[in-house]
Amino acid sequence: MRDINLRATEYFEAVARLGTVTKAAAELAVSPSAVSQQIRILEEQFGVRLFRREKRRLVLTLDGDRLFQTTTQAFRAIRNARSAISLQRNVRTLVIRVSPSFGVRWLGPRIADFAAQNRDWNIRIDATPDFTAFETESVDFDLRYGLGGWAGLTVNKVMNDLVLPLCSPDYLAQLRTVSDDPVEQLRAARLIDSVKMLYRWDIWLAAHRVEVANLSYPFRFDRSSMSIELAKQGGGLALDSVTLCLPELQRGELVPFSTEFEVIDFPAYWLVCPPRHFNRRIVGRFADWLAEVASSHDAAARRLLVDLGCRFRPESGPSGPESEEGAETETG
Template identity: 60%
Template sequence: MLKDLNLNAMNHFEAVARLGGISKAAEELGVSPSAVSQQIRQFEQQFGVRLFRREKRKLTLTDDGERLFQTTTQAFRMMRDVRQAIQRQREARHFILRVSPSFAVRFLSPRLKGFLDEQPNWQVRIDAAPDFSDFETEVVDLDLRYGEGGWSGLHQEAVVHDMVFPMCSPAYLEELRSKSDDPIGQLRHAQLIDSVKTHYRWDFWLAKYGVMGERMVYPLRFDRSSMALQLAADGAGVVLESSTLALNELESGALVPLSTAFDAIRFPAYWLVCPSRHTSRRIVRLFSDWIREAGREHDARAAALMGKLGLRIDNQQGRLLPGEEFSRD
């Protein structure tokens, strides 16, 4: 049976047969000639046949030895080729990251050149997809996930916080103010835009502020935050969305808070996630350090903006919508 084969002896046999002598084989294998001779004797004893003819310090293969050599040298050559391919792949320095589409476009892409400039020798592949990686079946180094943590069996670290509040275009806000001076009344007149894959949606937010009624409906629903934000900036309604994804529009004034009467709900939203074994990989550590710093800079920038806009920050911790999982667009 295969498990009974002495693979070390087979390796010595293949080297002697391929190189044509014990001394050359010993040099290649990094052992003494006597050690090679001993392995050859053990290998012949295992097969019960002579594999070499010994004539005046010269070794030639017997018929049985030739048959065995043709098989073993092909097997070892294939293994050497595979090993070299694996080494070349490692030397290529590939990094594969999965991230939600809107976050990839609005947060990661504008900052990514900084990371690439710091690590020019790495080949980076980014999959912008809403589904989480299955690390047991997919080749992915790291996920940058949206959610609230708690993924069983995986290393996880929050790196970017989110702040959520109702926002709209300045023109649409003026239109609502012409109908009511009360922010709750303005909401009752507003067309609500729903981002269906966000952590905080209108159902939760309206209940939190006690805003109920038959007119509180949101006929516009999008599974891409970028689309919902663009529609709000175009003056189509009020969106309950993320300061992280809308930061540029908020800073430029294309979007404004509906009212300073409503707090910005702050929570850890974007997480580095991977199996614990991946954290020993150099590229995972390098990217983690970089995105951690980018997250700190962003959080400080967003907090300063909230102060400029006159919004209070409501820090939230823990699960508020039991049983739901979120796969950010």
């Protein structure tokens, strides 16, 4: 590149693109004679004519057109990159990592409210079940599902999870034709397994002292949103989070399987980041907003469950063969 006169090439590209030396000089903020001089230098360097004059206008020669096609693409790419870099430098962005189902079903319907209150900020949401490696990734904070206690990080509880078996009204009616006993209904049900939930069927059944011979799952999903959708369509009985499906319960598309079983109530959703990240005012602002909307949502969920006749069973978290693994996963 040392033998290429980049200034002369820039002047040539402007003349070829705009059609006249005068217009190119205006764009480049130099005199027309300076532009003409650089064109002569470039022609001498290449040893060819790049323009010919036809009736007071400049027309590219074949060699000039070949050079123009290359240089205009290159300069356009440079200008675009410069604009993108300048724009990025001037834009303030909040980067959030969140598990897919929580992001789609809970955060997604609410984030517009926060955005409306902070119009000078761009918001990027990275929906993935993987936790952030804060030392190597540019993420402001995680919204994690788990048991808490991540070492070296600030961990603020967002809200509890409320877990119980759920199904569609039609599927519940089918189960009630089997027996009036909820335990017998459970044994006859198609169980939907949300494999990344902290409370899965084996733990829940053991906690309620319900024995199901040859426990099997006709349906297994790694996303709670898929389990909830299948239960809503009458596909079976899902053990899942009221936090993620409160609208379906409010509309009556899902109902508690049986009020004889208490709602498992335990801390499960957390805002997690290194302590230094709270030096960004926007992180503290989001944490305050999140606490407010989470409190409102939690109160609405509890009121509805009480109205439906449910009782609560406060716990610190699951205990069982899956619990240690579950502490490192997020709800799908």
